[in-house]
Amino acid sequence: MEKDININFFKPVGDFMTKDVSMKKLILVIWFVAVYGFLFLLKLVADPNATAQVKLSTGEVVTQVVGKSFLTETQFLGFPFHYWYSAQFCIALFIFLCWWYCKFIDKLESEHSKK
Amino acid sequence: MKKLMQWGLSLFFVLMASNVFAAGVQDLNPEGKFKVIPAIMMIALLILFVMVGVFAKAQNTEDYWAAGRGVGQIGGGMAIASNWMSAASYLGMAGLIYLKGYFAISYVLGWTGGYVLLLVLMAGQVRRYGKYTAPDFIGDRYYSTTARLMSALIVILISFVYSVGQYKGIGMMFNWIFGINYQTSVIVGTGVVLAYVLISGMLGATKNMQVQYVVIVITFFLPLFFIANKLGYFSAVPQIGYGAALWDIGHGGNGIAEAAADASYYLPFAKYTAYHWFALCITLMLGTAGLPHVIGRFYVVPRVSDARWQVVWGLFCIALVYWTAPCYAAFAKFSNLLGTGGVNIAPDAIVVNAAELAGLPEWFAGFLAAGGVSAAFSTVGGLLMAGASAFAHDIYFRVMNPNTTEEKKMVIARVGTIVLGVSIIIAALNPPALIAQITAVAFSLGANTFFPLFLLGLWWSRTTKEAAIAGMVVGLAVTFGSMLIPKTSLLAYYVPFTSSAVLGVPAVLITMIVVSLMTPEPAQEIKELLYKVHNDE
Numbered sequence: 272m273e274k275d276i277n278i279n280f281f282k283p284v285g286d287f288m289t290k291d292v293s294m295k296k297l298i299l300v301i302w303f304v305a306v307y308g309f310l311f312l313l314k315l316v317a318d319p320n321a322t323a324q325v326k327l328s329t330g331e332v333v334t335q336v337v338g339k340s341f342l343t344e345t346q347f348l349g350f351p352f353h354y355w356y357s358a359q360f361c362i363a364l365f366i367f368l369c370w371w372y373c374k375f376i377d378k379l380e381s382e383h384s385k386k
Numbered sequence: 387m388k389k390l391m392q393w394g395l396s397l398f399f400v401l402m403a404s405n406v407f408a409a410g411v412q413d414l415n416p417e418g419k420f421k422v423i424p425a426i427m428m429i430a431l432l433i434l435f436v437m438v439g440v441f442a443k444a445q446n447t448e449d450y451w452a453a454g455r456g457v458g459q460i461g462g463g464m465a466i467a468s469n470w471m472s473a474a475s476y477l478g479m480a481g482l483i484y485l486k487g488y489f490a491i492s493y494v495l496g497w498t499g500g501y502v503l504l505l506v507l508m509a510g511q512v513r514r515y516g517k518y519t520a521p522d523f524i525g526d527r528y529y530s531t532t533a534r535l536m537s538a539l540i541v542i543l544i545s546f547v548y549s550v551g552q553y554k555g556i557g558m559m560f561n562w563i564f565g566i567n568y569q570t571s572v573i574v575g576t577g578v579v580l581a582y583v584l585i586s587g588m589l590g591a592t593k594n595m596q597v598q599y600v601v602i603v604i605t606f607f608l609p610l611f612f613i614a615n616k617l618g619y620f621s622a623v624p625q626i627g628y629g630a631a632l633w634d635i636g637h638g639g640n641g642i643a644e645a646a647a648d649a650s651y652y653l654p655f656a657k658y659t660a661y662h663w664f665a666l667c668i669t670l671m672l673g674t675a676g677l678p679h680v681i682g683r684f685y686v687v688p689r690v691s692d693a694r695w696q697v698v699w700g701l702f703c704i705a706l707v708y709w710t711a712p713c714y715a716a717f718a719k720f721s722n723l724l725g726t727g728g729v730n731i732a733p734d735a736i737v738v739n740a741a742e743l744a745g746l747p748e749w750f751a752g753f754l755a756a757g758g759v760s761a762a763f764s765t766v767g768g769l770l771m772a773g774a775s776a777f778a779h780d781i782y783f784r785v786m787n788p789n790t791t792e793e794k795k796m797v798i799a800r801v802g803t804i805v806l807g808v809s810i811i812i813a814a815l816n817p818p819a820l821i822a823q824i825t826a827v828a829f830s831l832g833a834n835t836f837f838p839l840f841l842l843g844l845w846w847s848r849t850t851k852e853a854a855i856a857g858m859v860v861g862l863a864v865t866f867g868s869m870l871i872p873k874t875s876l877l878a879y880y881v882p883f884t885s886s887a888v889l890g891v892p893a894v895l896i897t898m899i900v901v902s903l904m905t906p907e908p909a910q911e912i913k914e915l916l917y918k919v920h921n922d923e
Binding site for chain 1: 488491510620627630636650653655656660663668694697701702708712847848873874920
């Protein structure tokens with residue numbers, strides 16, 4: 272066997288798979304940052320003085336920063352901004368990412384006459 | 387192997403019966419009032435579903451399994467959406483948002499964001515691999531009958547857990563409409579689902595799913611315009627209008643005194659931590675990409691490209707409802723703070739309650755109740771099919787009796803459907819948690835087992851049969867372990883039973899990689915096939 276046929280997401284083989292995988296990585300990074308990066312940002316910019324008592328499932332009661340910040344106190348379309356971002360924008364972004372990937376892969380497949 | 391299966395099943399029944407997470411079902415209709423207009427709507431819908439099922443009757447087993455492999459893009463997308471949107475989306479999600487505010491938005495994102503993973507990592511490759519069912523894929527890819535049997539068992543388990551949540555939704559809505567008690571409602575509702583799945587198989591189910599999607603969207607959207615209008619919010623697009631209601635809930639306004647405002651509703655970490663938001667959201671996302679009845683839809687399309695475009699359409703159809711569900715939660719919360727009384731509120735019926743709280747005529751709420759039932763029906767239909775096919779195709783035909791006839795297989799599939807349907811009723815009579823939480827357990831199970839098996843199976847040709855088996859064992863252990871540990875323990879705090887994939891998926895992936903490297907490489911044919919899946923030849 273002179274050809275490497277081992278499939279590994281991080282070591283793509285063949286022209287088609289190489290291009291496909293780099294696009295997949297790009298989309299997954301955007302996807303992850305958009306959802307969890309934003310969560311981290313909410314935590315990061317939170318006003319440390321706005322706290323609340325939270326009862327944990329262990330029964331312990333702790334004082335916790337509630338996450339109040341300019342992201343939650345700015346109104347956008349009537350919404351607190353972060354709520355709009357999570358409940359509406361992110362879903363639209365997911366649809367866009369899927370659409371983008373489908374366009375890309377259709378083109379790649381026709382170039383490689385793959386069905 | 388059989389022992390292991392029996393052990394797993396009996397453990398599960400004990401678990402359900404012992405009711406470790408007790409939550410009684412509230413009677414929504416204590417006076418036993420028969421609501422005439424909602425009842426007529428409901429009966430008309432049920433007749434419609436059964437009729438569609440009859441007219442699109444399955445001709446042979448080939449149809450029964452994979453709907454003849456000829457469904458268009460938008461049609462397929464609608465089927466994905468209605469198969470996907472269950473009572474958990476229609477009733478349960480709004481209920482959790484009502485209770486938990488921004489924290490429960492993780493359900494909305496988890497159940498949509500998973501589709502990106504599914505599309506990018508699975509859809510095209512799974513279709514190109516050319517198998518009929520998830521256990522078929524696992525049995526072939528991991529060249530192992532044991533792996534095939536285990537995965538078939540897990541498919542049945544997932545169908546089981548998932549359906550329990552749906553039956554609860556059906557039961558609650560029948561209770562609200564007909565005034566019969568919850569237990570009777572569960573049994574009556576299930577009878578109808580079983581009837582049409584048995585008559586029609588998946589071809590009927592696909593047609594039915596498209597009809598059901600239309601019903602779901604119309605019933606979910608229409609009452610909202612009137613609710614928004616009644617409460618004084620922008621009602622032309624209530625999905626935008628509820629934003630102001632959110633603001634008023636948190637800050638006071640539009641009749642809510644500032645002192646009565648509840649800021650914990652919209653603030654991100656007022657009730658739960660960011661970690662729990664993350665754990666739940668990632669579990670639901672990974673579970674979405676690992677649910678066999680969702681992956682199962684990709685075998686139905688003739689071309690890979692269609693399989694992918696169906697996901698885009700499916701996600702769009704789902705998004706229409708997911709953009710809307712938080713509206714009901716917000717409007718119900720708003721009415722609640724205003725102090726509207728005289729309504730029996732149950733979180734799992736908050737969608738219907740929202741219409742009642744806003745003081746709309748009864749038929750609006752009836753509309754929603756009927757829609758909730760169709761959402762549950764479409765999903766249960768798909769789940770029962772997936773469970774029955776795992777039994778008849780993957781266990782009976784592939785392993786026990788490969789020389790069986792088509793007729794025999796069909797009979798076994800129907801018997802399997804009935805057995806599964808009836809055992810779900812037993813668990814649903816005493817449901818263990820809120821609808822969306824029960825459903826989240828099914829997602830944890832999918833995430834902890836099928837997701838890593840498909841991911842590594844498709845993307846790392848070194849993965850071996852032993853790794854697959856070890857992975858499934860660890861996945862099952864984490865999922866059920868997280869249900870059994872005491873709820874107040876520190877471990878349960880970090881690994882809640884609805885979010886166990888946060889621990890499970892990394893644990894399974896590591897197990898699978900380590901075991902693979904310790905066991906002999908898969909055969910050359912497996913690698914060649916996988917190479918063809920990823921590259922043109």
